[in-house]
Amino acid sequence: MDAERLRRDGRRLLEAMADYWARIEDYPVRARVRPGEILARLPEAAPETPEDLDAVLRDVETVILPGLTHWQHPRFLAFFPANTSTPAVLGEMLAAALAVNGLIWEGSPAATELEMRMLEWLRRAIGLPGDFRGVIQTTASEATLTALLVARERATGLRARDEGLAGLPPMAVYASAEAHSSVEKDVGIAGFGRRHLRRIPTDDAFAMRPEALEAAIREDLARGIRPCAVVATLGTTGVGACDPLRPIGEIARRHGLFLHVDAAWAGSALLLPEWRHLLDGIEYVDSFVFNPHKWLMTNFDCSAHFVRDADELVRTFEILPAYLHTRERGRVVDYRDWGIPLGRRFRALKLWFVLRLYGLEGLRAILRRHIDLAGELAGWIEAEPDFRLVTGPNLALVTFRFEPPGLAGEALEDLNRRLPQAVNDDGRTYVTPTVVRGRAVTRICVGQTRTERHHLREAWRAIVEVARGLVSPIDRRSPG
């Protein structure tokens, strides 16, 4: 390893990274390339002999950057954010240089113990009770899978782990109709069978209806299907709805079901005391996940997973080959036993940088700014006579429709299906199409670290302009 080279080339790369951030607003937010276009510009095989860094950086500029969708663009309003920050980048660079593997405590005691402390900091910051213990998983999808596997082993007394599911009665998992697709994927992977995921109807606010949950559980019991776990969502992907934890928790407790909470995006907002009421009923919860890699200025990947009974988690996953016997086993946390992978990156480091260099107050200020901006956006939407706010603001998420006079039925529906695509082709901002109660809507989530009022204002003006262009006679006549 060459420290001198790292010093020299590292400085240059840092300059390139900073330049990218400085001019990011000049790019169209979504990549303007056709499928295969980037692939065709990359050599078919690796070089036999070393190239120099200049050549690589040139290709970053000419091949890679034009093929990026710029998630860190302050007018990025699509999906959920996957934001980053200077502290996160610094922590990530350091982690890459240290390159330790925190599979077990001995693999790097500081990696394990910093992760324990960071998850404790996060637990306090979002107001989870003191008996929750945390671990960083790669994604919320993986944390939910982990939780469902624990639920499965609790229900079968580790029999599923050791004997397999054959011969056991079918088991069901419950989540709202608005729950994330990863829940269905995980239910399949965990061996419940996707057919045994019950999608519980929602109320006017798109939150799970507890009485419908109760009814679904009773129906399964009557058919000899064993209810196993409930996945409640705080902050659904479509509209940002929050399931009521208390009534859901009471039902889960009464029927002995495992309760996992998927707060992938919205969990970060729990740093704000004014949103803590979303945790009402947390005493019934067994497992809780949120993604600092979405809305807490920490670059992907970093998913914070908390469980109330860490021993149950360890029992589900631990396996002890001879080469992993260590003197400290049993006295320390070996995070390999807390999830699916063996090897683990030093992700706690970037969290440490983020939490220290912002401070919780610094993070709260950014979250509040995003939420306030979404509120303002809702006002702008309502102020336009030809736009209609459909949902929200839910935290920093709104959905709306464009409803110009004289259009109705399928023509109006078609217009609203085309709008987000046209906005994204325009390039000044990037939004997501979705469907609410069977109607096409445009969905906006504010959350990129640097998004300020003027960015959102510019994005909204672009949307209005593109929308009205779709129905103006002049535009209809122009080609393409």
Ligand SMILES: *Cc1c(COP(=O)(O)O)cnc(C)c1O
């Ligand atoms: C984003 C999201 C997920 C998936 O997150 P990953 O970390 O990408 O797996 C799951 N659930 C909800 C509610 C989400 O918003």
